[in-house]
Amino acid sequence: MxxxxxxxxxxxxxxxxxxxxxxxxxxxxxxxxxxxxxGLTVGELPAQLRQYARFAPNRRAKFAGNAMAAALETDPLFxxxxxxxxxxxxxxxxxxxxxxxPPPAADPLDVAAAAYxxxxxxxxxxxxxxxxxxxxxxxxxxxxxxxxxxERLREELAAARDQTRAETERLRSELESAKKEAESLHRKLRxxxxxxxxxxxxxxxxxxxxxxxxxxxxxxxxxxxxxxxRLKARLGESEAALEATRRAAREGRSVEDMRVRLLLDTVLxxxxxxxxxxxxPPVSVRPAETVDAVEPGRMTPKDIAxxxxxxxxxxxxxxxxxxxxxxxxxxxxxxxxxxxxxxxLEKQRLRLLGQLSQLAAQTGAxxxxxxxxxxxxxxxxxxxxxxxxxxFSKAGVTADELIRQLVRAEPPGRPVIVASTxxxxxxxxxxxxxxxVASAVLLKRLS
Numbered sequence: 001m002x003x004x005x006x007x008x009x010x011x012x013x014x015x016x017x018x019x020x021x022x023x024x025x026x027x028x029x030x031x032x033x034x035x036x037x038x039g040l041t042v043g044e045l046p047a048q049l050r051q052y053a054r055f056a057p058n059r060r061a062k063f064a065g066n067a068m069a070a071a072l073e074t075d076p077l078f079x080x081x082x083x084x085x086x087x088x089x090x091x092x093x094x095x096x097x098x099x100x101x102p103p104p105a106a107d108p109l110d111v112a113a114a115a116y117x118x119x120x121x122x123x124x125x126x127x128x129x130x131x132x133x134x135x136x137x138x139x140x141x142x143x144x145x146x147x148x149x150x151e152r153l154r155e156e157l158a159a160a161r162d163q164t165r166a167e168t169e170r171l172r173s174e175l176e177s178a179k180k181e182a183e184s185l186h187r188k189l190r191x192x193x194x195x196x197x198x199x200x201x202x203x204x205x206x207x208x209x210x211x212x213x214x215x216x217x218x219x220x221x222x223x224x225x226x227x228x229x230r231l232k233a234r235l236g237e238s239e240a241a242l243e244a245t246r247r248a249a250r251e252g253r254s255v256e257d258m259r260v261r262l263l264l265d266t267v268l269x270x271x272x273x274x275x276x277x278x279x280x281p282p283v284s285v286r287p288a289e290t291v292d293a294v295e296p297g298r299m300t301p302k303d304i305a306x307x308x309x310x311x312x313x314x315x316x317x318x319x320x321x322x323x324x325x326x327x328x329x330x331x332x333x334x335x336x337x338x339x340x341x342x343x344x345l346e347k348q349r350l351r352l353l354g355q356l357s358q359l360a361a362q363t364g365a366x367x368x369x370x371x372x373x374x375x376x377x378x379x380x381x382x383x384x385x386x387x388x389x390x391x392f393s394k395a396g397v398t399a400d401e402l403i404r405q406l407v408r409a410e411p412p413g414r415p416v417i418v419a420s421t422x423x424x425x426x427x428x429x430x431x432x433x434x435x436x437v438a439s440a441v442l443l444k445r446l447s
Contacts (some may be wrong), residue, residue: 021116022135025127026069028113032211033068034061034156034183046071046078072117083118094118102126261409269324314445317437321363323415329406329434330356330442331420332371333397339443353385355446360387368406372399400425407432 021029034057035047042053049071052064060068072079075207087094093110096102097120101109115123194265310316321328343351353369360367366389373392384390391401403418408418416434419442420426426436 021069022112024109025116027114028109029116030061030065030068032086032113032117033072033082034058034064035089036082037068039085040081041188044078044081047076053180072378079117079119080180086114086117090114097123097126194402256347259411261412266325266411273324273397312438312441312444315440317417317441317445318363318417320417320437321359321365324365326365326415326417327361327410328359328365328367329416329418329429330367330370331403331418331422331425331439333399334420334422334425334444335439338439349382352446353390356388357385359446370399370402370406400428404428404432407434410434 037049037052037060038057042050048067049064052060052067054339055063072082083094093103093106093114096106097111097115097118102115112127115126154425158338318325330352332352333345336343336345336352340348340351350370352426356367356369359365367387368389368391370391370393371392382390391402393399400422403420403425407416407418410433416429417437418425418429418434419437419439421439430436
């Protein structure tokens with residue numbers, strides 16, 4: 001059982017255990033290592049155990065038991081340090097093992113675990129004896145438990161037999177009662193079956209009558225619903241036609257009245273403007289007026305020459321807006337992306353509308369600014385500035401088309417100026433009678 005490997009005669013460290021360490025002894029050994037573990041520094045611990053240095057003893061024994069047992073077996077220096085901690089904790093048991101006389105009253109498992117850690121002379125015998133003692137104790141305990149279990153099973157068997165006899169008697173009596181009750185129910189069932197047959201015959205007759213009545217009622221209801229739908233359709237058509245007639249009459253009258261009134265105002269303002277521009281003399285000619293001279297306030301040839309302006313001169317826009325009832329329509333994004341395209345769209349709109357508000361206040365002209373609704377990611381919360389009408393095109397309608405609609409809505413003869421660099425827009429509104437102006441001209445005038 002005991003083998004020696006090197007070492008001096010009688011040195012317990014040279015002895016080798018030739019069988020697995022008993023489970024009981026192994027648990028006690030792990031407990032001893034776990035208790036002594038906390039007294040060592042991290043540097044004194046083997047590398048594989050340093051991660052458990054901060055664990056509590058119970059958790060250390062639970063999670064690092066195998067690692068501590070392996071280190072104790074393979075690392076003599078670690079085993080020596082654990083042995084020193086054990087000697088400090090239990091000097092009496094350690095001294096008795098060193099003297100070769102373990103206490104008779106001590107637990108054999110504790111003695112074997114201490115001997116396995118301290119490795120005194122003859123420790124293998126102590127571990128083997130403890131293992132055999134543990135096996136005998138386990139066998140005796142298992143024998144006692146088997147006897148107790150056998151006795152318990154005998155008692156349960158006797159009780160089960162008594163209960164079975166009582167249950168059998170009860171079931172016999174219940175079976176007799178059930179047979180009698182079944183015969184009674186069978187008689188009642190036959191009577192009920194005959195009643196059901198009679199009821200089914202009466203029910204089939206009633207169902208036939210109800211089906212006839214339901215068919216007639218559905219036919220009448222279908223005819224009534226068809227007539228009702230036809231009348232409702234005719235009523236809806238009549239109401240729609242009446243409403244369309246009223247709306248057409250109302251809108252036609254209001255739009256035509258507005259166009260006529262606006263055209264009349266344009267003609268009156270144009271007549272007054274022509275009177276001021278031409279400086280017409282009174283109907284009666286005075287003799288003094290036939291004398292050739294230069295009067296103050298009269299236009300000279302230089303003044304007439306100054307009126308011939310370039311298409312890119314912002315002063316031409318002032319002349320156009322000075323016409324009676326002038327209406328300036330601005331292609332919003334065309335102007336802003338020409339003048340300040342690097343700004344976000346929201347700031348482009350705010351800057352242009354602020355400048356247009358000042359222009360409307362200076363000239364008194366009607367100003368409408370049109371933006372393309374397709375550029376919007378969400379509805380715009382915008383309070384239009386004073387004197388400027390702000391419009392966004394609907395889904396599927398471009399800003400160019402909306403501008404053409406605005407021009408076509410104006411009565412013939414009213415001066416309409418459209419600020420846009422888009423050639424297609426300029427050509428379209430020019431055909432409709434409006435005056436196109438480049439976006440750069442408007443930007444120069446605004447600046």
